[in-house]
Every structure is written in C-alpha cells, then in structure tokens.
Amino acid sequence: MSAVALAPDNVAAPQPALFLRGLRFEWVKLLSQWRIRLxxxxxxxxxxxxxxxxxAQGTLPTDTLFGRWMHASGWAGPLVILGFAGSWALPLLTSLVAGDVFAAEDRLGTWRHLLVAVRSPRRIFAAKTLASxxxxxLLVAGLACSSVLGxxxxxxxxxxxxxxxxxxxxGDAALRVLLAWLCALAPTLALAGVGLLGSVALGRSPMGLLLPALVALVTQLAQMLPVPVAVRAxxxxxxxxxxxxxxxxxVQLAPLLTGVLVALIWALAATVLAYVLFVRRDFTDxxxxxxxxxxxxxxxxxxxxLLAVSVAAVAAASPASGSGITQAKVERSVxxxxxxxxxxQTEQLHxxxxxxxxxxxSAACSKGGVRDGAEGAGNDWRCVVSWHLPGLRATGSAIYQLDVTPDGRYVADGDxxxxxxxxxxxxxxxGDAANPLWQFDGNVELLSAGP
Incomplete structure (x- = not known):
C-alpha cells in the first residue's frame, strides 16, 4: 500500500520579505565595507x-574656474571642489558604489542565499539601487558641506x-553654490545608472566596476574636442x-536645464535597462x-x-549651430x-x-587674424576693449589675449x-592689491542664437 502526501489547502505560499527590511540590510552591507567608510x-x-x-597659500589655482577668487571669498572654494569632483571624484565614487553593488554578490557567490531570504528579485533590485x-x-553631501565649511x-x-x-x-552666492551642487547630482545619477547597468550586465568582470569612470572619461574627452554644440549638450x-x-x-539657464534633463533621462534609461537584465537573469546558473x-x-x-535621439532633439530645439562660439558672443561677454x-578697480583706487x-x-575681437566672422575655440583670440569716462573726450582702450576652450569658457589675459x-x-x-582687470574668467553661452 502506497501513501500519498497531500498538501493541505490552507497552507499559504511563502511571501517575499518586507521591502524596508531588505533596504536596511543592503544599507548596512554597504556601510560595513571598509572602503565605503574611508x-x-x-x-x-x-x-x-x-x-x-x-x-592660505600665496599661489592660487588660477587655471581652475573661480580658483583666482579663493583669497577673496569663502564661496569660491566649494566651486573649485565642484569642478574637480565633476571631472574625477564623482565618477570614481559612482564606480566604487553603484558599479559594484550587484557584482559583489557574483564574486562572493551569495545570490542563492539572498534570493532565499528575500524571495523577490524585484525587491532585491530596488533595495540595492536605493541603498547605493x-x-x-551622503558622499556628495560630504563634499559640498566640507568645502563650504573650509x-x-x-x-x-x-x-x-x-x-x-x-x-x-x-547670500546670493550661497544660494547659487547650493544650486550648482544640486545640479551636479543629475550627471552623478546618470553615472550611477550606468554603474548599475554595468554591475548587472558584466557580472564578475572588473569592467562593470570601471564603466562609470570610463563613460565619464569619454565624455570629458569629447568636451575637450571641437564637436558640434548639439553633441556637447x-x-x-x-x-x-x-x-x-x-x-x-x-543666468544662462538653457545650457544648465538641457544638461540636467539629459542626465536625468540617462539615469532613468540606464536604471530601467539594468532592471530588465536583472529580472531576466537565470540565478540557477x-x-x-x-x-x-x-x-x-x-x-x-x-x-x-538614446545618445542619437538626444543629439537630434538638442539640435532641433537649439538655435545655435556649429561650435556655438561666435565673434559676437565673445565680444559681448568680454x-x-x-x-x-x-x-x-575704480572702487579700489578711490x-x-x-x-x-x-x-x-565695447570689445572688438579677432581670431588668428580673422576680423569678421571669427568663431570656434582657440588660444589665438585677441580683443581690444574701448570705454568712455564721463567728462572726458578721450576713449580708453585695453588689449586682452583670450584662450577660449571648446565648452565656452575662456581666460582673458591683460596685455x-x-x-x-x-x-x-x-x-x-x-597699499598694493590684486588687479581685477589683469586676468578674468568668462563664459560664452553656447546654446544662444546671438550675442
């Protein structure tokens, strides 16, 4: 006689673990790593x-935006740190955090234990994403708050x-510094989304860890090249x-809003692609x-x-063309x-x-000997500035040599x-004081149509 085991009808199927418990678990796992603490x-x-x-030094990083004003204002330092963070620190941070959050489970072979405990790949993905x-x-807030305090x-x-x-x-400077750091969160989230995608798609491969930094490096190199303004934005x-x-x-809102919107779309798209790959994965392999x-x-x-669509959308929406750096824009800015x-300077001299x-x-600028219709980046811009003082017939003039970078920034060097x-x-x-007219930084709005 054979016995047949029948499952009772009133036994409920196992339910996934609570999401908040999974989120807390992932948060504790990240913060317990020594490299995250460092x-x-x-x-x-x-x-x-x-x-x-x-x-406190006599020599300032004048080649960095706002570096020449670090002796004059405490709000220049956070902007110098922000420029460095956008180029190097934030891409590396996203690589070490978001780029490793899924790959670490592959290296340790702990997916089976995690799936048994949580019983929901979707909740695992959401918890890991939000924890990272x-x-x-926390890292970005530390960079901002620490630099402001210093x-x-x-x-x-x-x-x-x-x-x-x-x-x-x-007060105005403080508000704009805060907004600048908040705007930098958008490309940070874009790199984090790329990191999540690389961590899911490449498994144990170290390329998943390096992918956000690699993407950031490629985009930085592209910003240094004379690419069309639509590609740049x-x-x-x-x-x-x-x-x-x-x-x-x-305020030059068009480039800023364009950059933030593009970065947020990239963040959303990369995260969704990472989710699709993750829920389709065979964890039994x-x-x-x-x-x-x-x-x-x-x-x-x-x-x-997405990049191709973004380029087409920016090109259709922006009135600017080519490099976006024209003679009229440079003359007006200078x-x-x-x-x-x-x-x-007048106030300094009483x-x-x-x-x-x-x-x-007013300014009359030329580039490489081209006096009419000059455009593009280069260190061969030359501007003659003219002005009038009340009560005097004579016209003052001063000469500047400009180094204009492809992203629209320039340094004007008095000659x-x-x-x-x-x-x-x-x-x-x-006594002697720094001459504000000797050198100054400027910015050409690339996405505007005219001067």
Missing part, C-alpha cells in the same frame, strides 16, 4: 582641509565675483560644466559571468540610440565683464564712481596698458 571619511574631511590650505543611491548622496572658516562670508565680473552678495556629463551658467548675469549578448542588445545599443571689473551705462564698454590691465597688482591708498 570614502565617507575622506569626503567629509578632505575638501575642508584642501580649501583651507589652498586659501543613498550612499552616493572656505567660510578660512576666508569668510565675502561677496563672490561672478563669471561676468559682477559682484554676488554672500547631449552628453550625460554636460551638467558637470554647465552649472557655471548660474554665476553669469543673466552558478557559472554566470555576464549577460553576454543581452548586455549589448539590452544595454549598449539602447544607450547609443565687454560686459570688463565693465563690471572696471567699477571694482576714483569717482562710474556705471556700466556711462562706461559704454596693457600697464596702469589698466598690464600688471597683476594695482597701487591703492591702502
């Missing part, structure tokens, strides 16, 4: 020490000179440099070493298509910055106050006369 410690301490140390993003937010303690809450030479009050890391438009007057062809068909190809900084409207500053912009110091009644 990164948190470094992000919350190192920027303050760096800003304070550089602000939470750690990244700048304010070392220099003080002083006004900041914007990219067109106008003075930003401390469609790259996921464009917001890492377009935040500088916050410090112009008027103990020899799994990457998604193989699906990593190309569901990973690389859709992102390449003239406006000179007018603002001339007023600053001369009668003058307004930009009274100065009527005389000496008493205006030919020397880095001016003699004031209180």
């Amino acid at each position: 990164l948190l410690l470094a992000c919350w301490i190192a920027p303050a020490l760096f800003v304070a140390a550089v602000s 993003l939470g750690v990244l937010l 700048g304010l303690l070392a220099v003080g809450n002083q006004p900041l000179v914007g990219l067109d030479g106008h003075q930003l009050a401390p 469609a790259l996921p890391g464009y917001a890492f440099i377009s935040w500088s438009g916050l410090f112009a007057a008027p 103990l020899s799994y070493d990457g998604a193989g062809r699906r990593a190309i068909t569901l990973g690389a190809l859709p992102l390449a298509g 003239a406006v910055a000179f007018g603002h900084l001339y007023r600053t 001369r009668p106050a003058v307004t930009e409207a009274q100065l009527k500053a 005389g006369p000496k008493e205006v912009n030919g020397y880095f110091l001016v003699r004031t009644p209180e």
